[in-house]
Amino acid sequence: MHQFMIEPMFGSANWELAGFNIAFTNSALWMLIAAVALWAFVLGGLKRELVPGRWQMAVEVFTGFIDDMLEANIGKAGKKYVPYIFSLFMFILFANLLGLIPLPLAMAGLHAFTFTSHFTITGVLAIMTFAIVLIIGFAKHGLHFFSLFVPHGTPVPMIPLIFVIELISFLFRPFSLGLRLFVAMMAGHVLLEVLASFVIDSSNAGAVWGLAIGAPAFVLMLAICALEILVAGIQAYVFALLTSLYINDAENLH
Amino acid sequence: MDPEAAKLVGAGLAAIGAGMAAIGVGNVFGSFLESALRNPGAADGQQGRLFIGFAAAELLGLLAFVVAMILIFVA
Numbered sequence: 001m002h003q004f005m006i007e008p009m010f011g012s013a014n015w016e017l018a019g020f021n022i023a024f025t026n027s028a029l030w031m032l033i034a035a036v037a038l039w040a041f042v043l044g045g046l047k048r049e050l051v052p053g054r055w056q057m058a059v060e061v062f063t064g065f066i067d068d069m070l071e072a073n074i075g076k077a078g079k080k081y082v083p084y085i086f087s088l089f090m091f092i093l094f095a096n097l098l099g100l101i102p103l104p105l106a107m108a109g110l111h112a113f114t115f116t117s118h119f120t121i122t123g124v125l126a127i128m129t130f131a132i133v134l135i136i137g138f139a140k141h142g143l144h145f146f147s148l149f150v151p152h153g154t155p156v157p158m159i160p161l162i163f164v165i166e167l168i169s170f171l172f173r174p175f176s177l178g179l180r181l182f183v184a185m186m187a188g189h190v191l192l193e194v195l196a197s198f199v200i201d202s203s204n205a206g207a208v209w210g211l212a213i214g215a216p217a218f219v220l221m222l223a224i225c226a227l228e229i230l231v232a233g234i235q236a237y238v239f240a241l242l243t244s245l246y247i248n249d250a251e252n253l254h
Numbered sequence: 255m256d257p258e259a260a261k262l263v264g265a266g267l268a269a270i271g272a273g274m275a276a277i278g279v280g281n282v283f284g285s286f287l288e289s290a291l292r293n294p295g296a297a298d299g300q301q302g303r304l305f306i307g308f309a310a311a312e313l314l315g316l317l318a319f320v321v322a323m324i325l326i327f328v329a
Contacts, residue, residue, distance in 0.1 A: 072302060176313055183316040238309045241302060 001193060004117060004186070027121070030113045034094040041090075062090065066240065073244045077251050081244070084132070088125065089240035092116060096185060096232030100225070116235075117185040119178060126178035129243045137250035148253055177242055184235050188228045195221040261325050268322040275315020282307040 008015075008023035015022050045052075045059025052060060066086045070078030099114025115121050137145040149166035150159055198217035203210035255263075286304045290297035 069302070179320065180309065180313050180316060183319055184312070187316070187319055234305070234308075238305055241305055242309060245306070 001190070003111060003113070003189060003193065006118070026113045027115045027118065030095070030098065030115050031121075034091060034098055034115075037098065038087075038090050038094050041094075062086070069241065070244055073241070074248045074251055078244065078248075081247055085240050085244055088129075088243060089236050092125070092181065092239055093233065093236035096236060097229070099185070099189075100228055100232060114185055114189060116181055117189055119182045122178040122182040123174070124178075125181075125239070126174040129177065129246060130174040133246045133250045136247065137253075140251065141253060145250070145253070148249055173246060177239065181235050181239055184231060188224075188231055191224060192221060192228065195224060261329060265322040265325040268318045268325065271318025271321070272315045275311060275318065278311035278314065279308060282311050 006025045006027050008025055009029055010024060015024070042059055045056040047053075047056055049056060063082070063086060066089060067079075067082055070081055070085060074081065095114065095116045099112050099116065101112045103112055137148070141147075149163045149170065151162065151166070154162050195217050199214045199221065202212070202214035202217070282304065286297075286300070286307075290300075
């Protein structure tokens, strides 16, 4: 499907570094747009006014939200992870929402690209989280970190079995984390495309078909668009929430 | 059966998993709402757990979707 195609832009198709193609793709472009939009959004709230205006209030709602989430899940030690979780949450949120914008220039080949609908990107985000968990866990607890895989009060004969199961579930975390975001975004966009094709194909078949199938499909598409905005928020929240839970495991070991 | 046809049938069967995940997600939110209406004071404190349950139930449905995609495009 065309909306998921990664294409080099601005004639950068042949850029190379050590034998690897490093073309500036539309994916990279939208990552840059999301990062710049996020930067501009936060910059507008950094005035530190005593009585916050609307913009500062909007930024503070988000930072306060992440702050509360880490306080509730990790406790006092969660404070130092606010910058990471905040960046992660806002970057994913901006990416998901920007990817939903129907640009009026679609005919000219310019259309919004949802880079969170690619496992390469969500996978890297998940690996970052997983790496932080491993680094914090081993730096803070050393080899004692492995006690994470043996819950308190496990009967001794059960320990080898539980250890293996917990280890597998621990190692599966980065996959499930990245997979969830990627599939949720991709499935939503595929659904929208299928509904859009109903509208276009039925309208092409004549006015009767257009009214009988195209019109209800269009209404459904609008409703699904609203649902996708909700999903964009929920998936960003779930990613941040699970990241904070995993960091809690590393920080506090159960 | 023709392997190509079997792939498509398998992908269709994987959609059952998506429906099952719908039951799971509905169950998570339904149970939450039911108990939240009984004790609204405690509801806000449980939102994190609500979304953990949602994420766990949803993941399995998304895995069914991945299985369907792999059957159609990769296998």
